[in-house]
Amino acid sequence: MATLVVKIGTSSLSDAATGDLRLATLGGLAETLTRLRRKGERVLLVSSGAVGIGCARLGLKERPASVAGKQAAAAVGQGLLMSIYDRFFGALGQPVAQVLLTRQDLMDRTRYLNARETLGELLRLGTIPIVNENDTVATEELRFGDNDALSALVAGLIEADWLILLTDVAGLYSANPRLDPAAHLLPEISEISESLLLSARGKSTWGSGGMASKLEAARIAAMAGVTTVITEGSTPQNIVRILAGEAVGTRFRLSGPRGRASLRKRWIGHGLVPTGTLQLDAGAVEAVRSGGKSLLPAGIVAIDGNFEAGALVRLTDTGGHEFARGLVNYSSSELAKIRGHNSQQIAAILDQQGPPKTAVHRDNLIVWS
Template sequence: MKPTNKCQKTIVIKVGTSSICDETSHFPLLSNLSGLVETVLKLKSLHHRVVVVTSAAVGTGLRRLNIAEKPAGLAARQAVAAVGQGRLMALYDDLFGQFNQPVAQILLTKNDLSDRSQYLNAVSCLEELLSMDVVPIVNENDTISTQGIRFGDNDTLAAVTAGMIKADYLFLMTDVDCLYTDNPRTNPDAQPVLLCDDVASLKDKVSVASGGSALGTGGMTTKLIAADLATAAGVATIITHGSKPTNIIKVIDDDISDKPLHTKFAAKNNPMLDRKWWILHGLHTAGTIYIDTGAAKAVVTQGLRSSLFAAGIVDVQGTFNAHQAVQICLRQPTTGDVVIGKGLANYSSSEISRIKRCNSSEISAILGYVNADCVVHRDNLVRVVQEQQL
C-alpha cells in the first residue's frame, strides 16, 4: 500500500553501472555514490520512502579480480558477479553506515516472481523493510540467473520493483540529462524530450540506437521499456543524470518551478490491477498462442467481458504446462505478428494443440476431461493493444 501521508512519496532510484564504476579502470565512482547516499538520506529526512536498484556487481567483481573485460561465458560472468556483489554491498553499507542508516540486500530473478505466493512474499518483505526505516538495495541475482529467467537489465528490474511497491516515482539515473530525439554526442541538433504521456508514440520520434556501456546491459531502449512498464502500474518515471542525484529532490518538489533538465513519463491514470500487472510483467512467458482475427477482436473490443476460447486458436508454439503464462498473438504474414496480450493458460501446449479450432462442448470428447470451458479466462488475460491497432 502507498503511504497515507499525502506528502510522503515512495521513490525507486535505479543506478546504472556507468554511474557506479569507471568503464575502464572499474574503480568505484565514489563522488557519485556519496551523492546518491546523501540524496537518499535527504529524501528520508523529508519522510519519503526510498528503494535503490543497483547495477555494477560484474564491474565491481572485475576490479576485485583484476580482470580487464567482462567475460563472454555465462559461468564466468556469474562467478565475477558473485565476487562483485559482496564488495558492492559492502560499499553501500560503508557509505550508508557513516550516517547509521541500515540497508538490506534484495536479490531477485524473474523466476522468483513467477509464483504468486513468492511475488507477494517479495512485496511484503520490501514493505516491511521500508516500515523498519531500512533502505532496500535491490539487484538481479546474476549468480543463478539464466537467459530465460533474467529480467535482462536492471531498468526492467527497477520498473518491476516500482510496480510491486506501488511507487510514486521511478528515477532511472543514466549518463545523460534526459531523453533526446537523437544522440546528443553525435548530433548537435538533437532536442530534449521533457514530457511524454505515451511511450509508444515516441518510437517514431526519437533515436535510441545507442546501447549501454561496455560494463552495462542497457541503453536508452531499455529505459523506454522500463518507463512503459512502470507507467502502466501508475508510477511516474524520470530519466535524469546519474552524476547529479540531488536533482531528484528538485524534480519531486512541487514548489520548485525551475526544475533541472530531465524527461518525465507521466503515470497512467488507469493503472493495471495488481494481479494483471503481475501476469504481464512478473511472469516468464512460457509459450505463444496464435489466434484468428475474430478472437483477437473479441479479446480487444470486449475487454473484461471476453475470455479466449479454443475455437479462436489457430496454432501454439513452445512447450508449457497448464497455469503457465503465454503470449497471445494475431499472426500477420505480411506485416508481422501482433501481440494481443498475455494470460494464464488453463491447458498445456499439447492439450491446446489437440483442442484448437474446436468448440468448448467438444473438449471433453477430445481430451476425456474438461479443465475449463476456455483456454484463458478473462480474469487471467491482459490485453496490450487497442482496437485501432488491429
C-alpha cells in the same frame, strides 16, 4: 508521503575508462536519498555494479564472457558494493539493507508475495533497501536482462509512485546527441511508439547504451501506475527537484491498461516468462482487447511452442503483434486439437467430462494498453 524506486547503472557508478568508482556520485546519492528518507519518503535503491567491482578486485581486464565467470565476479563484487554503500549511508546514520532477487523469485507466486512483504517491512522500519539481481545464481535464460527491468518490476511490486532511472545522459533525446548536433532532449513522453523503440534499439551509442531497456522499463512501470523519469546519474540531487515538480530529464506519462492493473495481473504480465504464443482471429482479438472477454478456443488460429496447462502465453493478432498475456487452461497439444472449434465440441474432441473451459480466462490475463 511518496514511495520511489531509484535505479543507478554501472555507467553512473564507475568510470568507463578506468573502472574506478565515482565516489562523488555515490556520496551525493547517499546524501540525497537519506535527506528524502528523513522527510518521510519511502526510498528503495536498485544498484548495478557488482560484476564490474568484482572484475576490478580480481584484476580482470575484461568482463567475463561465460555465465560462471560473471557469477564469480558478482560473488566477489556484491559484498564490496554493499560495504561501500554501508559506509556512505552509515556515515549519515541511515540504515540500509541488501536484497538479492532472481527471476525465479518473481515467477513463483508465493515468493513474489513474500518479496513484497519483506520490502514493505524494510521500508516501514525506515531502512533504504538496496536491491540487485542475484548474479551469483541467476541462469542466463532466466535473467531479468538488466536492472532497468528489475527496477520496474520492483516499483510495481511495492506500488511505488516514482521510478527514477539514473544514467549517463540527461534523458531521452530525439537522436544520438553525441552524433547529431540538432538532437534535443524530450522533456515528456506520453506514448512509447514502435518507431521510438526502433530508434532506441539502433546501433548508435545512444541506442546500445541501454535506452531501449529504459523505455521497456517505463512501459512495465506504467502497468502499476508508476511515473518514470530518466535523468543524469552524476547529479543525484536532481531527484529532489523531480519530486518537487520541476521539469528535469525525461518524464513518462503513460497510461496503463484501464488504470493501475491488480497485483496479480502485474505478476502475470511481467513476473512470469512466456512459453508459447496463441495467434487469434480478428473477432477474438476484439473480444479480449476491447470487450473484456475470456479467450475461447474457437478464436485461436495458430499455436506456437510446447507448453502445459497453466503456462503463460502471449496473445497476438494475425500480424504477430502481442496485445496480451495470460495463463492458459489447456496444454499446447490439447489446443492444437480444439482450436477453431466451438465450446460444445470440446468435450467430445478431448473425451472429457464436465463443462468446457475457456482457453484463457479473463481473470488470468492482462491486456496491454
